[in-house]
Amino acid sequence: RTEHLGPGAVLLRGFAGPSLADIVGDLRKTVAIAPFRHMITPGGFRMSVAMSNCGALGWVSDRSGYRYSREDPGSGRPWPPMPDSFRTPAESAAAAAGFQGFAPDACLINRYDPGARMTLHQDKNERDFSQPIVSVSLGLAAVFLFGGESRSDRPARVRLAHGDVVVWGGPSRLVFHGVMPMQDGVHPLLGPHRFNLTFRKAG
Ligand code: MD3
Ligand code: FE
Numbered sequence: 001r002t003e004h005l006g007p008g009a010v011l012l013r014g015f016a017g018p019s020l021a022d023i024v025g026d027l028r029k030t031v032a033i034a035p036f037r038h039m040i041t042p043g044g045f046r047m048s049v050a051m052s053n054c055g056a057l058g059w060v061s062d063r064s065g066y067r068y069s070r071e072d073p074g075s076g077r078p079w080p081p082m083p084d085s086f087r088t089p090a091e092s093a094a095a096a097a098g099f100q101g102f103a104p105d106a107c108l109i110n111r112y113d114p115g116a117r118m119t120l121h122q123d124k125n126e127r128d129f130s131q132p133i134v135s136v137s138l139g140l141a142a143v144f145l146f147g148g149e150s151r152s153d154r155p156a157r158v159r160l161a162h163g164d165v166v167v168w169g170g171p172s173r174l175v176f177h178g179v180m181p182m183q184d185g186v187h188p189l190l191g192p193h194r195f196n197l198t199f200r201k202a203g
Pocket of ligand 2: 121123177
């Protein structure tokens with residue numbers, strides 16, 4: 001089922017369903033190599049969302065700013081490779097939404113524990129805003145906030161559940177967005193967490 005959330009923003013409910021067993025297995029292997037950590041914002045705050053990355057580039061934040069890095073600052077080693085079980089459904093979701101040839105080089109892995117949230121922000125650290133961002137939701141459901149071009153635009157609320165995939169491109173690529181604080185819960189496969197994979201062409 002395809003839902004249009006806005007210009008260039010397409011929600012594919014359950015699109016990752018057939019790949020979920022492989023995705024969850026590769027998620028466990030990936031975060032065994034590059035563990036989740038709470039990054040620090042440039043303003044000095046600890047993010048409530050725990051993060052890791054896979055692929056050639058990984059998104060990082062510290063006192064010096066937000067950027068993409070080839071190395072995991074925790075280990076000094078390259079990020080683990082992006083598993084095919086992640087890449088293939090992300091590329092096919094992008095194509096289904098009209099973005100043929102999407103070739104992500106970065107996958108940010110977010111983990112939300114109860115109470116974790118993401119305040120409204122724009123994703124602007126990537127080089128080419130003509131490329132979409134693809135997100136895959138896993139585990140507990142969350143309420144996603146989908147705003148407008150201005151921080152003050154009242155955001156729409158969308159519930160994102162295990163296996164849902166969203167493609168954000170075109171005019172929606174630079175909208176303000178966030179995630180409401182996570183409610184308590186236990187997912188049968190993934191426990192008391194929500195995970196979100198975001199695929200980007202960063203470099
Ligand atoms: C809309 N993550 O990592 S994914 C992020 O659920 C981020 O973890 C949220 O926002 C999460 O930066 C939302 C959906 C998403 C990702 C990127 C977008 C929506 C977007 C970029 C532009 C517009
Ligand atoms: Fe974002």
